[in-house]
Amino acid sequence: xxxxxxxxxxxxxxxxxxxxxxxxxxxxxxxxxxxxxxxxxxxxxxxxxxxxxxxxxxxxxxxxxxxxxxxxxxxxxxxxxxxxxxxxxxxxxxxxxxxxxxxxxxxxxxxxxxxxxxxxxxxxxxxxxxxxxxxxxxxxxxxxxxxxxxxxxxxxxxxxxxxxxxxxxxxxxxxxxxxxxxxxxxxxxxxxxx
Amino acid sequence: xxxxxxxxxxxxxxxxxxxxxxxxxxxxxxxxxxxxxxxxxxxxxxxxxxxxxxxxxxxxxxxxxxxxxxxxxxxxxxxxxxxxxxxxxxxxxxxxxxxxxxxxxxxxxxxxxxxxxxxxxxxxxxxxxxxxxxxxxxxxxxxxxxxxxxxxxxxxxxxxxxxxxxxxxxxxxxxxxxxxxxxxxxxxxxxxxx
DNA sequence: AAATAAAACTACACTTGTGTCATTTTTTGA
DNA sequence: TCAAAAAATGACACAAGTGTAGTTTTATTT
Numbered sequence: 001x002x003x004x005x006x007x008x009x010x011x012x013x014x015x016x017x018x019x020x021x022x023x024x025x026x027x028x029x030x031x032x033x034x035x036x037x038x039x040x041x042x043x044x045x046x047x048x049x050x051x052x053x054x055x056x057x058x059x060x061x062x063x064x065x066x067x068x069x070x071x072x073x074x075x076x077x078x079x080x081x082x083x084x085x086x087x088x089x090x091x092x093x094x095x096x097x098x099x100x101x102x103x104x105x106x107x108x109x110x111x112x113x114x115x116x117x118x119x120x121x122x123x124x125x126x127x128x129x130x131x132x133x134x135x136x137x138x139x140x141x142x143x144x145x146x147x148x149x150x151x152x153x154x155x156x157x158x159x160x161x162x163x164x165x166x167x168x169x170x171x172x173x174x175x176x177x178x179x180x181x182x183x184x185x186x187x188x189x190x191x192x193x194x
Numbered sequence: 195x196x197x198x199x200x201x202x203x204x205x206x207x208x209x210x211x212x213x214x215x216x217x218x219x220x221x222x223x224x225x226x227x228x229x230x231x232x233x234x235x236x237x238x239x240x241x242x243x244x245x246x247x248x249x250x251x252x253x254x255x256x257x258x259x260x261x262x263x264x265x266x267x268x269x270x271x272x273x274x275x276x277x278x279x280x281x282x283x284x285x286x287x288x289x290x291x292x293x294x295x296x297x298x299x300x301x302x303x304x305x306x307x308x309x310x311x312x313x314x315x316x317x318x319x320x321x322x323x324x325x326x327x328x329x330x331x332x333x334x335x336x337x338x339x340x341x342x343x344x345x346x347x348x349x350x351x352x353x354x355x356x357x358x359x360x361x362x363x364x365x366x367x368x369x370x371x372x373x374x375x376x377x378x379x380x381x382x383x384x385x386x387x388x
Numbered sequence: 389a390a391a392t393a394a395a396a397c398t399a400c401a402c403t404t405g406t407g408t409c410a411t412t413t414t415t416t417g418a
Numbered sequence: 419t420c421a422a423a424a425a426a427t428g429a430c431a432c433a434a435g436t437g438t439a440g441t442t443t444t445a446t447t448t
Contacts, residue, residue: 167301167360
């Protein structure tokens, strides 16, 4: 497969991503992707053999891309509160950018295809994020910024709230101020008593 | 439609429910239901005209049934902690009884059919439950059992955690002790400082 | 520019699901 | 007990999706 083919494959994946964003996972057919890419039926089968395969490769692409959007803009002397707030703001943006995310498609996919818990990407992501937040809270406690008796619990609590907001957004819809209220509550419950 | 027909309709709905529990929403076809009910294709169409309609009626049936499973067993002199704990235990049971719930099907349905936020049943349920918890926490605070500066926030926080656990369970799977840890954390964060 | 290889196309055969309708079976009541 | 009504059946026509293969178009190489 030549260089040109690789380009085309990438083009198909990027176009297919848009389709998945728009229609979720289950509703998407080869025809949808063929039409979005403006290629022929047979042409698509030259590169991929099923929507499932395409979706998996889209996910792979996705996970390669959004590796380090975050690490960049943390100044070295930022307080734990600052960082936590930055993280939560980032999550808020992600949540509300609903029209550009694969969230629903990913849920649909995992409804059907549940990998062993051990190597479930969703679980890994969750655990990693929780670990990061935990460290963050621990730092904050050490510096006297936060009060918290169970940093791990608090971190997991935050993660579950974020999960809750995410699914709520997909089924009911959320407004920015709903997210703000949750963020506020989280920060307040970590704040030291005067 | 005679009495017998009504019986049969109910029978179909109950059987269809099992199918939805097993396969979710989108995957279910009329054929699946026909076979589960052991009736003929045409026969089913006599009662319902689409899987969507059947699903909606299943949901209606569901919501009529689980009205007051809870209110019953609260003794009049139970403390707020007791009641909250009972509520959370109930939620835990519900969560882990995954193999008998329509959770995934409901999510799939609302991915496709998002009603206006105003009359979205999911939102209503959420808000109502949050209100109940809020009152509960307020009672606890008044009696000196709980410490909480933002009862509404705390209530919503609990609800979002439960939502998070729910979707997590459908996509990754949870274990009883994961739920226990969350319940413990919630109770601890409401506990009065000594 | 001719020959070959690579890429793309389209039409086809197959599968699965839907909704309908002429017919058969069952129930009812006079 | 038998005629009419109600309920149930299953075969059919249709629609939408899949995967394939023979053919055509485009690109590459000598």
